[in-house]
Amino acid sequence: MPSCIEKIEAPEIIKESMIYSLNAGGKRLRPILLFATLHAFGKDEKLGIDVACALEMIHTYSLIHDDLPSMDDDDLRRGKPTNHKVYGEAVAILAGDGLLTHSFEIIAKSKELSDTLKANIIAFLAQAAGPSGMVGGQVADLLGEQKDLNVEELEYIHEHKTGKLLRFAVVAGAIIAGASKDQQECLDQFARHLGLAFQIKDDILDIEGDVKQIGKPVGSDVGKDKSTYPKLLTLEGAKNKCNDHLTSAKEWLEKANVESDLLLEIADYIVNRDH
Amino acid sequence: MPSCIEKIEAPEIIKESMIYSLNAGGKRLRPILLFATLHAFGKDEKLGIDVACALEMIHTYSLIHDDLPSMDDDDLRRGKPTNHKVYGEAVAILAGDGLLTHSFEIIAKSKELSDTLKANIIAFLAQAAGPSGMVGGQVADLLGEQKDLNVEELEYIHEHKTGKLLRFAVVAGAIIAGASKDQQECLDQFARHLGLAFQIKDDILDIEGDVKQIGKPVGSDVGKDKSTYPKLLTLEGAKNKCNDHLTSAKEWLEKANVESDLLLEIADYIVNRDH
Numbered sequence: 004m005p006s007c008i009e010k011i012e013a014p015e016i017i018k019e020s021m022i023y024s025l026n027a028g029g030k031r032l033r034p035i036l037l038f039a040t041l042h043a044f045g046k047d048e049k050l051g052i053d054v055a056c057a058l059e060m061i062h063t064y065s066l067i068h069d070d071l072p073s074m075d076d077d078d079l080r081r082g083k084p085t086n087h088k089v090y091g092e093a094v095a096i097l098a099g100d101g102l103l104t105h106s107f108e109i110i111a112k113s114k115e116l117s118d119t120l121k122a123n124i125i126a127f128l129a130q131a132a133g134p135s136g137m138v139g140g141q142v143a144d145l146l147g148e149q150k151d152l153n154v155e156e157l158e159y160i161h162e163h164k165t166g167k168l169l170r171f172a173v174v175a176g177a178i179i180a181g182a183s184k185d186q187q188e189c190l191d192q193f194a195r196h197l198g199l200a201f202q203i204k205d206d207i208l209d210i211e212g213d214v215k216q217i218g219k220p221v222g223s224d225v226g227k228d229k230s231t232y233p234k235l236l237t238l239e240g241a242k243n244k245c246n247d248h249l250t251s252a253k254e255w256l257e258k259a260n261v262e263s264d265l266l267l268e269i270a271d272y273i274v275n276r277d278h
Numbered sequence: 279m280p281s282c283i284e285k286i287e288a289p290e291i292i293k294e295s296m297i298y299s300l301n302a303g304g305k306r307l308r309p310i311l312l313f314a315t316l317h318a319f320g321k322d323e324k325l326g327i328d329v330a331c332a333l334e335m336i337h338t339y340s341l342i343h344d345d346l347p348s349m350d351d352d353d354l355r356r357g358k359p360t361n362h363k364v365y366g367e368a369v370a371i372l373a374g375d376g377l378l379t380h381s382f383e384i385i386a387k388s389k390e391l392s393d394t395l396k397a398n399i400i401a402f403l404a405q406a407a408g409p410s411g412m413v414g415g416q417v418a419d420l421l422g423e424q425k426d427l428n429v430e431e432l433e434y435i436h437e438h439k440t441g442k443l444l445r446f447a448v449v450a451g452a453i454i455a456g457a458s459k460d461q462q463e464c465l466d467q468f469a470r471h472l473g474l475a476f477q478i479k480d481d482i483l484d485i486e487g488d489v490k491q492i493g494k495p496v497g498s499d500v501g502k503d504k505s506t507y508p509k510l511l512t513l514e515g516a517k518n519k520c521n522d523h524l525t526s527a528k529e530w531l532e533k534a535n536v537e538s539d540l541l542l543e544i545a546d547y548i549v550n551r552d553h
């Protein structure tokens with residue numbers, strides 16, 4: 004993916020900053036979910052390559068902006084200094100802006116998609132990433148830091164901050180593959196439950212995980228007195244809820260009536276991972 | 279335009295913050311240029327309404343981010359407190375992100391444009407606004423603050439930071455109107471010269487203008503020791519250069535062979551305005 008950034012005619016520092024965060028690793032969960040969904044319909048992954056790149060760029064931009072001093076003020080991300088620690092706040096903000104903007108260009112110029120698909124997917128992605136989706140979730144997260152949240156409020160944050168883009172990954176794959184409306188709906192519910200399981204697992208790992216594995220200090224959320232699932236439900240309760248969502252996810256996947264082997268593997272990985 | 283923001287399902291504070299900056303006034307130069315270009319081809323302005331909204335949203339997001347403490351650190355914009363002064367840095371960054379993201383949704387969902395036009399215009403807009411355009415210009419501007427620039431370097435900044443979006447406004451209007459490649463090229467050059475005239479005039483007003491009219495302290499660029507056209511060329515030289523660009527703009531407009539009355543009026547306004 005960084006090769007497509009290198010080609011942009013822009014000051015070197017902004018490209019370096021964008022590539023730094025794109026290359027910082029991470030699980031590539033969103034592209035993987037998109038490709039696995041195409042696979043579930045027997046379609047070539049290549050059809051989704053541009054949307055997958057765009058998705059990872061938007062995810063990366065959101066991490067750069069979330070880490071800023073005026074937001075979560077994090078120094079480490081995936082075990083490396085955060086973007087603004089390396090390039091300064093101004094360039095970090097602009098690298099995020101650049102990734103977000105460029106992601107739409109990549110989809111709009113895709114050689115794999117019809118113009119109608121491009122328009123539909125761009126509208127869907129902007130909705131998932133914008134004020135009614137990820138950006139709205141980040142705002143709710145910021146507001147929530149000042150108070151004790153209940154489970155519903157915590158769920159609202161996660162369903163928007165991370166959930167909407169995960170659902171986009173799966174449903175965009177289904178749309179590109181030509182899935183029926185019914186299948187899209189089942190896969191959307193699959194991804195919704197998977198996203199919640201993912202988030203609860205993150206909270207559990209923040210308590211039980213190993214700093215080398217998760218790339219940030221263990222207990223960092225507790226230290227900030229953030230509302231988490233284990234805090235609201237006990238660790239045991241959070242583990243149960245995580246498994247409940249995994250079960251629901253698998254039920255919806257079953258209903259979608261697709262070749263579900265890869266998607267099932269990803270679902271199990273999300274709940275059993277140690278980082 | 280704010281009514282389309284009010285309808286978004288999102289936390290109130292982010293909508294309020296987005297609307298605050300959209301309503302802060304400004305000349306609406308980009309939408310006006312787009313509408314005037316449609317008019318030059320005898321087309322209904324309505325065809326461009328969604329692209330014009332998106333364009334103004336992207337311009338507004340760029341102002342919000344430019345004003346941040348880690349960027350230009352401005353307290354006033356158009357005579358009102360800047361977004362982060364009212365809503366705090368975190369919400370201001372997210373309001374910018376939200377406006378940028380939502381602008382692509384608006385175009386992708388436009389009822390006025392074919393899917394092919396949507397894809398073309400989104401690719402063009404993202405290129406004009408992203409790292410190879412406006413974002414790249416802002417990076418160059420930040421880097422340039424630390425040194426004395428020559429006219430070519432100053433021109434690079436303006437051609438990217440403001441020029442690319444102004445050119446988009448005109449050329450997008452031409453594309454929507456079904457202009458020939460030749461006409462698009464002539465209008466692109468018209469907009470390029472107009473953009474440079476606009477920027478030189480801004481620098482002149484920073485020296486000669488009235489604080490009430492321009493909404494920020496007169497001489498604020500000089501105070502920051504920023505490179506400006508009058509500083510590099512003398513005030514007289516800057517005025518001459520401004521007029522030269524206006525003349526070139528008009529020559530290109532002539533070559534485009536369209537009903538040019540409105541576009542000519544805008545060009546004259548840009549050079550003769552007092553704020």
